[in-house]
Amino acid sequence: MMLELHGHPFSSYTWKALIPLYANGTEFTFREIDQSVPKFESFTGRAHPSGQFPVLVDGGQVVVESTSIVEHLAVHYPGPAPLIPADPAQAAVARMLDRVFDNYVMGNMQRVIAAHFVDRDDPAAGGLRAEPYEPEIAAGKAGLRRAYAWLERWLEANVLPPHVSLVTCAAAPALFYADWVEPIPASCPRLAALRAELLALPAVVRCVEDARPYRAYFPYGAPDRD
Template identity: 65%
Template structure:
């Protein structure tokens, strides 16, 4: 019997973050899409999350909000071949650190650009767009330096779940530069993972919704 329900949207980066561990560990679950065609699902999310945001995971009598917390919950309660959280406490702390970097500074910077186009697609706020791009260039440099000196936990981990969607969309609005070959290689590596590739494919029908315009690649 399937006891897990995930509420989200296939084009949402944070929904991907929750889907990747489910796919990687072949965890049985029911996906409930949030959108105008499914008002009941949207109403549930609005009631379950303090800001009405998805993804939301329901596991029996337990409701979990926020994508990072969903990954943590799955690691504790629905274990599989993919470890999700490293067993070593120090490695786990590093994974959580990188998760924050990808969420706050990669996805966060990319979202500044997307938000500017959502606010005014014809004339987005130039300062917001450049601020987002500058933030991405800065975090790209930081990640390249970090990857030069350190190794990531094996896939699929919390880092994978945060890095894959954030790098996927960030590279659309500010391409990873030639000066960051390790980061570019990581993005390619992540997109080749079956769990991530499945998210990419399921989101293809919605690419025309990407506010700045989706590039003809990936």
């Protein structure tokens, strides 16, 4: 049975799962989530413990969480893109950076976005806030600045795994969207250069272009760039 990936083209974590599929030319079917179906009545809502996406279906196996999807693809669908470094020590570094990009770049970016919404899991309270919750926006942006500074220091002293790796898959969507809410400062030139490098990769370009029709959904209004 062909692989199926369930997600949404504008979703950062869906990008994380799409990038390795595109980079290795892996055949799969993309199943865009139907946003008219209540969250926990959808396939992804039932498949994931908190109803999130993406979800990968590989025959009779269901894989949730984007990092686990990349790991699954590395084991079962290897290709020219070295998703996980062969050296165990380098693999450990790749997994560390994956957590940094997910938790402290993507995570803080999502704090800022979430501050524009009321509880979207409560059907009676869905939608945008009348006024964004400014303390949470400030906290998310401060977290992004700390993450940027840490990554700049790390990049100064270390070398990333070659593209396309687990780090690529985590960093590309995280930096793409994070820079929209808190631009990477001039004090982080290596990180800014990494973002530009990632956005030039063919697998990432495809994600950016496929997501372009959905930019009106971005609470701030998507910037006129990228």
